[in-house]
Amino acid sequence: MPVDLSNRLGCKAWQQRQRIENSVKHIAKGKKLKNPPPWCQYRILKSALRISGLWGVTYKQYLHPTVERNTFHITDLKSDLNGFKILQISDLHLDLDPAYLPSLVGCIKALKYDLCVLTGDFQNSFNAADQVVSLIRPLLDEIRTQVFAVPGNHDTSDLISKLETAGLPFLLNENIPLKIQKSNFYLCGVDDPIYYRSHNLAKARLGVPEKELTILLSHVPTTGPEASVLGYDIQLSGHTHGGQICLPGGIPIAKGSSPRTRVKGPWQEGNLQGYTSSGVGASHIPARLFCPSEITLHTLRVVN
Numbered sequence: 248m249p250v251d252l253s254n255r256l257g258c259k260a261w262q263q264r265q266r267i268e269n270s271v272k273h274i275a276k277g278k279k280l281k282n283p284p285p286w287c288q289y290r291i292l293k294s295a296l297r298i299s300g301l302w303g304v305t306y307k308q309y310l311h312p313t314v315e316r317n318t319f320h321i322t323d324l325k326s327d328l329n330g331f332k333i334l335q336i337s338d339l340h341l342d343l344d345p346a347y348l349p350s351l352v353g354c355i356k357a358l359k360y361d362l363c364v365l366t367g368d369f370q371n372s373f374n375a376a377d378q379v380v381s382l383i384r385p386l387l388d389e390i391r392t393q394v395f396a397v398p399g400n401h402d403t404s405d406l407i408s409k410l411e412t413a414g415l416p417f418l419l420n421e422n423i424p425l426k427i428q429k430s431n432f433y434l435c436g437v438d439d440p441i442y443y444r445s446h447n448l449a450k451a452r453l454g455v456p457e458k459e460l461t462i463l464l465s466h467v468p469t470t471g472p473e474a475s476v477l478g479y480d481i482q483l484s485g486h487t488h489g490g491q492i493c494l495p496g497g498i499p500i501a502k503g504s505s506p507r508t509r510v511k512g513p514w515q516e517g518n519l520q521g522y523t524s525s526g527v528g529a530s531h532i533p534a535r536l537f538c539p540s541e542i543t544l545h546t547l548r549v550v551n
């Protein structure tokens with residue numbers, strides 16, 4: 248049975264997530280898929296990489312995350328928040344191949360940050376909750392600050408519940424005020440907007456005073472326009488893996504659901520400043536080409 252998250256997600260969002268999770272159970276029982284996922288495409292891609300001699304290169308890129316640095320320039324930023332650093336980790340897909348973990352933990356150990364956020368896709372397959380909770384332990388032990396997460400399209404409610412029990416709190420269409428010395432800002436998070444479609448950006452900022460700085464965690468960057476209309480200041484996303492397998496120059500081979508301008512790095516939507524992380528892990532095959540995996544160190548800076 249899925250864990251009941253209705254009191255946190257909101258009734259409608261919970262029913263939506265539950266309906267999709269039950270359909271996943273049908274898939275697990277061997278019933279036919281209406282829209283089969285592209286596993287066979289990935290098998291072909293893996294074979295192509297092996298035949299072309301690129302497999303070793305792509306696996307090496309997968310194994311070693313890089314640290315990307317991004318600055319959000321904000322008018323009227325409270326002085327206590329000037330220089331505040333947020334470490335973003337996204338798309339771990341831990342059960343696919345956790346061989347990158349020692350390198351990832353080493354990267355994090357060397358960084359200084361004030362808050363850590365994880366923007367979804369902890370598991371790759373839908374039934375890896377226990378494995379993921381075990382694998383993520385060294386990472387959670389290394390994070391020395393407060394940490395919050397949102398789910399991705401791969402993350403089931405039982406996984407969310409087990410990760411919370413393991414000490415990783417989620418924001419499920421919810422927000423939390425964070426006090427930095429004498430100043431507040433609000434960290435808001437939504438459930439997955441693309442597969443479960445159980446996100447609610449309006450609910451996620453309920454009770455937030457209009458003039459306070461709001462940072463939204465949303466697994467996919469496609470929520471940018473709605474987040475902008477609702478007055479969020481910053482959105483942090485993942486999901487795209489930056490394209491994962493790209494042409495030279497980081498040009499994604501496959502066109503995903505996200506607009507080209509929001510596949511990776513910083514982007515702007517009205518007054519909203521957004522950032523899409525290329526993520527740490529990979530989908531379906533542990534390989535990256537012309538698209539290094541990343542963790543991201545964001546800095547808040549006041550506009551002079």
Ligand SMILES: [Fe+2]
Nearest residue numbers: 338368486530
């Ligand atoms: Fe992902």
